[in-house]
Amino acid sequence: xxxVSAIATPLRRLRPATARQPSRRHFxxxxxxxxxxxxxxxxxxxxxxxxxxxxxxxxxxxxxVQDVNTAASKQFLEENPQGVRVADNVREVAEKAETVITxxxxxxxxxxxxxxxxxxxxxxSEGVNNQRxxxxxxxxxxxxxxxxxxxxxxxKQGVFIDAPMSGGVVGAQAGTLTFMIGAAPEAVGPATSVxxxxxxxxxxxxxxxxxxxxxxxxxxxxALNNIATAEAMSMGIQWGLEPKALAGMINISTGKCWxxxxxxxxxxxxxxxxxxxxxxxxxxxxxxxxxxxxxxxSAKDSNVKLALADEAQALYDxxxxxxxxxxxxxxxxxxxxxxxx
Ligand code: NAD
Numbered sequence: 001x002x003x004v005s006a007i008a009t010p011l012r013r014l015r016p017a018t019a020r021q022p023s024r025r026h027f028x029x030x031x032x033x034x035x036x037x038x039x040x041x042x043x044x045x046x047x048x049x050x051x052x053x054x055x056x057x058x059x060x061x062x063x064x065v066q067d068v069n070t071a072a073s074k075q076f077l078e079e080n081p082q083g084v085r086v087a088d089n090v091r092e093v094a095e096k097a098e099t100v101i102t103x104x105x106x107x108x109x110x111x112x113x114x115x116x117x118x119x120x121x122x123x124x125s126e127g128v129n130n131q132r133x134x135x136x137x138x139x140x141x142x143x144x145x146x147x148x149x150x151x152x153x154x155x156k157q158g159v160f161i162d163a164p165m166s167g168g169v170v171g172a173q174a175g176t177l178t179f180m181i182g183a184a185p186e187a188v189g190p191a192t193s194v195x196x197x198x199x200x201x202x203x204x205x206x207x208x209x210x211x212x213x214x215x216x217x218x219x220x221x222x223a224l225n226n227i228a229t230a231e232a233m234s235m236g237i238q239w240g241l242e243p244k245a246l247a248g249m250i251n252i253s254t255g256k257c258w259x260x261x262x263x264x265x266x267x268x269x270x271x272x273x274x275x276x277x278x279x280x281x282x283x284x285x286x287x288x289x290x291x292x293x294x295x296x297x298s299a300k301d302s303n304v305k306l307a308l309a310d311e312a313q314a315l316y317d318x319x320x321x322x323x324x325x326x327x328x329x330x331x332x333x334x335x336x337x338x339x340x341x
Contacts, residue, residue: 282329
């Protein structure tokens, strides 16, 4: 894995050899010409990311935004009136922008949006006369991502890379996200330049799809560690151990993990943690469950044997539905298991 520094690398190598003299500046080439950018999906993450992107772009550049929820696009334009245009549809974004970022909920949304952008395969003749750089920040399965990448490359309309992220809404707002990217070597520099305007770390894990594979493997582990921590804490506390003493011991011992140390599920163990504020905020149990499902499905599709997946899945399904747990931080698993609060 490589952490990539934010070097502004021109995208010229990604353009077809026959491309005419570029009419607009692509990232980091001549400063005299405008560049055009697109952002699709102005939700909890995307809205803040697009705002940070717009704030760091040169004033003369134009950012085209689009969301099926027209209220989100309208609000974005109201809050960021300079250099922003609301596109009528995603095809218009693809036609007008050289770099397009997508931040969408699920695989079917990514598939649908890219189908609209890439078909008919006439972007190079009808839009900006350059290959596009498409950066998808959604958390989806690697197979869907690979098929979208293939549609972009086989029609020579663009280079598609996966760049799922971690850091949550707080990181999106603060511009401190970590991106895990799967990209061919020549796309790493340009993608890093773009993503560095919305985050602080870009980790290149390998070719297209590698970012998603890394993210899903990590979030699978996180989901299981979260359950195991809740069970271990509950066990110790019900045996009469003092919660902070137990957590302190685990956190200098072999059981230490992110849920035990940073996001301990027992209220009062860590000041300011979601558990200590009634499990509000943090990493929503529905999102944790979404990532777990994607990881399990993708592993099963690749014949990877998983021993704990089905149990974990069943538990998160129940936690997500439980009246006293739904909509809360995923550490609420502790409450669901009857942990002492
Ligand atoms: P969200 O549901 O808040 O936002 C998604 C946005 O996409 C919505 O505004 C929706 O209207 C829009 N959208 C849906 N279909 C569309 C279409 N066809 N065309 C245009 N816009 C469309 O989701 P989010 O929390 O912002 O997450 C986005 C992605 O990032 C997801 O894949 C999620 O798993 C991932 N992610 C989220 C977090 C988090 O903490 N929220 C953290 C890391 C990764």
